Amino acid sequence: MEYTTLGDTGMEVSRICLGCMSFGSSDWREWVLDEDESMPIIERAIDLGINFFDTANMYSKGESERILGKALEGRRDEMVVATKGYFQMDENDPNSGGLSRKAIEQELDNSRERLGMDTIDLYQIHRWDPDTPIETTMRALDDAVRREKVRYLGASSMWAHQLAEALYTSERIGLDRFVTMQNHYNLAYREEEREMLPLCEKEGMGVIPWSPLARGFLTRPYEAFEDTTRGKTDDYAHEHPYAEGGGEEINERVQELAAEKGVTMAQIALSWLFHKDAVDAPIVGTTSIEHLEEAVEALDIDLSSGDMAYLEEPYEPVRVSGHQ
Numbered sequence: 001m002e003y004t005t006l007g008d009t010g011m012e013v014s015r016i017c018l019g020c021m022s023f024g025s026s027d028w029r030e031w032v033l034d035e036d037e038s039m040p041i042i043e044r045a046i047d048l049g050i051n052f053f054d055t056a057n058m059y060s061k062g063e064s065e066r067i068l069g070k071a072l073e074g075r076r077d078e079m080v081v082a083t084k085g086y087f088q089m090d091e092n093d094p095n096s097g098g099l100s101r102k103a104i105e106q107e108l109d110n111s112r113e114r115l116g117m118d119t120i121d122l123y124q125i126h127r128w129d130p131d132t133p134i135e136t137t138m139r140a141l142d143d144a145v146r147r148e149k150v151r152y153l154g155a156s157s158m159w160a161h162q163l164a165e166a167l168y169t170s171e172r173i174g175l176d177r178f179v180t181m182q183n184h185y186n187l188a189y190r191e192e193e194r195e196m197l198p199l200c201e202k203e204g205m206g207v208i209p210w211s212p213l214a215r216g217f218l219t220r221p222y223e224a225f226e227d228t229t230r231g232k233t234d235d236y237a238h239e240h241p242y243a244e245g246g247g248e249e250i251n252e253r254v255q256e257l258a259a260e261k262g263v264t265m266a267q268i269a270l271s272w273l274f275h276k277d278a279v280d281a282p283i284v285g286t287t288s289i290e291h292l293e294e295a296v297e298a299l300d301i302d303l304s305s306g307d308m309a310y311l312e313e314p315y316e317p318v319r320v321s322g323h324q
């Protein structure tokens with residue numbers, strides 16, 4: 001396994017972060033694995049040297065955090081665990097979502113309990129909350145660091161101007177600031193290259209892209225996208241504009257290069273991200289040990305600057321997707 005320093009944190013993480021949205025309960029989403037099937041994948045990830053895991057309170061309504069906590073029991077100190085809060089957890093309780101001090105304090109404690117961790121390594125806001133002043137949110141998050149409930153703070157999909165506002169707010173009043181950005185970025189969705197990635201680079205933030213395989217779109221010929229349970233039932237996979245702009249041609253070029261190099265499409269798509277300086281560790285989602293192993297093997301693939309340009313060339317700007 002290769003390790004990298006996550007942004008300016010000084011903390012070493014594997015170059016692959018295991019996304020835990022696929023672990024939890026099939027009652028939540030048809031394509032999600034239940035506990036008994038999730039455990040061996042997390043175990044294998046640890047065997048392969050992965051020490052970086054991403055989950056969220058909303059994934060399977062807390063089940064993902066519970067399963068991850070259980071899988072890591074006895075070795076939590078060696079792992080870097082990231083979770084997120086923002087989305088409403090109880091439909092009858094409006095304060096179980098958003099980024100008010102009340103929501104953050106309560107939901108963070110719920111996450112710590114499910115994970116079985118006194119201190120979460122990286123606590124991220126899943127989205128921007130337009131109803132809470134960012135100063136209120138940053139003060140509550142900074143207090144969580146002071147109270148040793150959280151080590152580092154991270155942000156997820158938002159506009160670059162919102163991240164800039166959050167950073168200068170923290171700076172202005174002397175609080176801990178966001179050190180990572182978890183954003184929507186892959187070969188078929190590159191809108192983040194305009195503003196967000198240059199800002200993160202300038203600010204020394206760690207970048208950990210979500211859906212690095214475009215929810216499966218980059219792992220098989222686009223005509224076969226609906227051939228898997230997830231491809232059929234994951235609504236978001238179809239809402240994102242992966243097939244728009246030059247998406248279909250990008251997909252074909254990934255197929256072509258994979259055949260040429262004797263690797264899989266998923267490996268080419270991941271390798272493209274490993275070759276991007278701005279990226280620390282893509283957050284890979286999988287429900288299969290074989291696919292997890294493929295992701296790790298992709299670290300050894302060499303893409304020339306010509307390969308990179310060939311893969312990138314068909315991209316055309318698409319509508320922003322992943323946040324509003």
Ligand SMILES: NC(=O)c1ccc[n+]([C@@H]2O[C@H](COP(=O)([O-])OP(=O)(O)OC[C@H]3O[C@@H](n4cnc5c(N)ncnc54)[C@H](OP(=O)(O)O)[C@@H]3O)[C@@H](O)[C@H]2O)c1
Pocket residue numbers: 018019020021022054055126156157182183209210211212213214215216217219228230231264266267283284285286287288290291292294295
């Ligand atoms: N912050 C946010 O708003 C946000 C949003 C979405 C996701 N996330 C995070 O990002 C993680 C990953 O997201 P994701 O699951 O949407 O993205 P992804 O990694 O882009 O895609 C996962 C899909 O790719 C398939 N796949 C993976 N490796 C493959 C391989 N070698 N060959 C063929 N197919 C392969 C998986 O199928 P198999 O299951 O069959 O392997 C699955 O259908 C999540 O677990 C979560 O932690 C965050």
